Amino acid sequence: MTKDTLIRAWYALHTKSRFENVVNERLMGKSIEVFLPKIQVPSKRRDRKKIIQIPLFPGYLFVKTDLNPYEHLEIVKTTGAVSLIGNARGPVAVPSEDIESLKIMVVANKEVITGYQLQEGDRVMVVGGPFSGMTGIFVRYKGINRVVINISALGQFASVEVNEEDIEILPEKTS
Incomplete structure (x- = not known):
């Protein structure tokens, strides 16, 4: 595989719990394009009425890479990084349209409801x-x-x- 055949795409990166900001900063320090979508929510502490920013997807952020061996290694060996999300064949790219939609959603600064639908038996x-x-x-x-x-x-x-x-x-x- 040569450098010419590698295509830059967005990938989801799983991080250690509450390490999203650390991984984001470290990857930016390595000049790797990264996107950590955050939303504003009221603090859950009873003693404050403060608005805080939290990751839209706790434990995940997105990196744009062509997965060349050097950059791939730099990503996964970053403090707090766990692994790129994928299957048995390797990391799976996230469609660019999804990332652009997330960027629009985050910039709109409106209430965003997140979560997952639990299934019977989970x-x-x-x-x-x-x-x-x-x-x-x-x-x-x-x-x-x-x-x-x-x-x-x-x-x-x-x-x-x-x-x-x-x-x-x-x-x-x-x-």
Whole structure:
């Protein structure tokens, strides 16, 4: 593969938790084109009424590269970087139109609602509230921002109702 056959494209880069800004700054310092979409949200702290900027996709940012071996290595060895998102054949490019749409969305400075649709059977972990640390299986949505999760033990299950914002999907087991 020669330099002429490599095409620059956008790729999603997975980062360590809360390392998006560090990776963004380090990659810019390496003169690699990077895009970290951020949105403004009210702080969740009870003692403040402050607007803060957070990543639109926590744990991810976008890099534009042609994946030449040197640049690819520079990207993945950046402090806080985990891996480029892809499949068995390698990193998969994100369409340029999607990146442009994200840039327009972020610049518009309007409320952006993010999230993912949980599917019945998704393994989840509660990361906030009184059930923090508990893992279970997503059962269904119950009203606005409420979900039901089953926890099984001894061949039986118990269900709890939690805030949707207090859960995260766990990666599928690969065993």
